[in-house]
Amino acid sequence: MTRWIAALLAGALFGAGLALSRMTDPDIVLAFLDITGDFDPRLAFVLFGAVATTLIAFRPVLRRPGPLLAERFQLPLSHAIDVPLVTGALLFGVGWGLAGYCPGPALVGAAAGVDTAVIFVAAMIAGSLLQGATARRRPA
Template sequence: MKRWIAAWLAGALFGAGLALSRMTDPNVVLGFLDVTGDFDPRLAFVLFGAVATTLIAFRLVLRRPRPVLAERFQLPLSQAIDRPLVTGALLFGVGWGLAGYCPGPALVGAAAGVDTALAFVAAMIAGSLLQAMTARRGPA
């Protein structure tokens, strides 16, 4: 039960941060990505704040023998930069650039009933299902 409460609180805090920074508004995100046009630098502060927080927090947290609410840390085993990673990153970036949404802000927007976010989440679920079906078939 403690893990569910901690997950809910972390998700609520994350969603509030996304809303406060206006990352749930695709026009703000697209303005940030438009470096040659009507560039809006405000999200750079969000980006730098997130990176700084992560750099500090990860160093502190990983000094612990184990997480507070789990038996062990679950860290990625592979550090390989392979085709699936690069392809996924490219698709993510293109989707973010075209729609102005990434999964977190889209879920916040969908929970608020924003029609573009609902469409994005539906497409995201379809893409996830397609990936799962493709992965089950194995490499081509």
Template sequence: MSFVVNLVLGLLFGIGLVVSGMSDPAKVLNFLDLFGTWDPSLAFVMGGAVVTTFIGYRLVFRRPKPVAADAFHLPANNAIDRRILVGPAIFGIGWGLGGFCPGPALTATALGAAGTYAFLPMMFLGMWLARWTVDRRFSPVFTSPPAP
């Protein structure tokens, strides 16, 4: 059941990306070009997403548990640290340079948008590099031998 729910929601999300123009890197780059060919239409898409999410969270959290899971899984750590500041900054720079973020980039693959096939491998490389860096930095250097 969970797979079917996730599949339907993923398809709905992908259709929303295509309909809203978020899978078109030129439209995204025009939105980010405040002093050139600025296109404010994506602000309405983002505003609609924020309002929908705000209402959706209020409705969902009234339930004792999610529809397709045993319990809600919420983050326990809410501290603002270097990782929470640097990660979004890198994401924003990549979004501004390429006009893609992960969801729209995957959607644009099926549409054959220009630059998608160059962007996706670099996106996956960046995701792997970020995970490798975090694992390497936060893994213990010295470990105790196992107890006999």
């Protein structure tokens, strides 16, 4: 139960940060990507805050013997830059640039009842199911 409460609080904090910074508004994200037009630098400050937090906290947290509410840290086992990784990153970037949403802000927007976010989340779930189905068909 403690893990569920911690996850709920972390998600609420993340969602509140996204809403406070207005990163749930796709127009702000798209304005950041529009470097030759109506450029809006706000997303750069959000990105800087995330990177700074990671730089400060990541190593000290990993020096702990384990996480507070789990048996072990779950870190990627592979450091390979392969075709699926690059393809996924390209699709993510194109989708983000076209829609102005990435998963976190889209979920916050959908929870708030924003129609474009609800459509995005539905498409995201469909894409996840499609990826899962195709991944099961590919040899490991």
